[in-house]
Amino acid sequence: MEGGGETTDGVKGFGLRKRRRAGSDDRGRPEGSMRDKCRRENITELYTKLRSMIPSMCPKAPRAEILQEASLYIRFLEEERARLEMLKMSSAQVTANSSSISVTLSESNLAVFAITSSIRRNLVTDIISVFGQHRAEILAANIVAQAGWTSMTVTAAVNDVADGAIEKIKQDILMV
Numbered sequence: 001m002e003g004g005g006e007t008t009d010g011v012k013g014f015g016l017r018k019r020r021r022a023g024s025d026d027r028g029r030p031e032g033s034m035r036d037k038c039r040r041e042n043i044t045e046l047y048t049k050l051r052s053m054i055p056s057m058c059p060k061a062p063r064a065e066i067l068q069e070a071s072l073y074i075r076f077l078e079e080e081r082a083r084l085e086m087l088k089m090s091s092a093q094v095t096a097n098s099s100s101i102s103v104t105l106s107e108s109n110l111a112v113f114a115i116t117s118s119i120r121r122n123l124v125t126d127i128i129s130v131f132g133q134h135r136a137e138i139l140a141a142n143i144v145a146q147a148g149w150t151s152m153t154v155t156a157a158v159n160d161v162a163d164g165a166i167e168k169i170k171q172d173i174l175m176v
Helices: 031-053 064-097 124-133 165-175
Strands: 099-107 110-118 139-145 149-157
Touching: 031 064, 099 139, 099 165, 110 165, 124 139, 124 165
Parallel strands: none
Antiparallel strands: 099 110, 110 149, 139 149
C-alpha cells in the first residue's frame, strides 16, 4: 500500500501521519496558500490603518466604504491645501505691501508719527521727504529695522494742523 492516509484503524495507511507533500506547510497546505494568507493579513492591517486615518470612520465599516471615504477625505485635504496656499500667498502680498501709521497730537502743533512698514529700498528717505513736502519740521526720529520690517517714530512740528496737514502726511506716507 502506497501513500497512506491519516487513520488510526490501520485499514487505509501505514501510520498515523500523512506524508508531507513537497511545497507545503506544517498543516499540509500548499506554500501558495501561506503566501495568500500573509497577503490577506497584510491587506487587513493596511485597511485598519487607513480606517484609523479617516475622521469619524466607523470601526466596523466595510472595505468599500473605507475606500470611498478615504477618496473623499484625500480630495478634501487637497482642496484645503490649495486654499491654505492661496491664503498664504495673499497674506504675503498684503504683508509685503502693508504699512501702518498712527499719530499722536499734542496741544501745540507737535505730532508723533509711529510708522511700520516692510523694508524696502529708500523707504526712510521717502518718508522724510513727505514731511519736507508738507513743511513739517522733524525734531526727532527713531528707526528700527528687524525681521523684514521697519519701525519708525517721527516727532515733528506740523504747520497747518487745522487744515488737515496731519491727515495729508499720513496719506502720503501710506502711498510711499
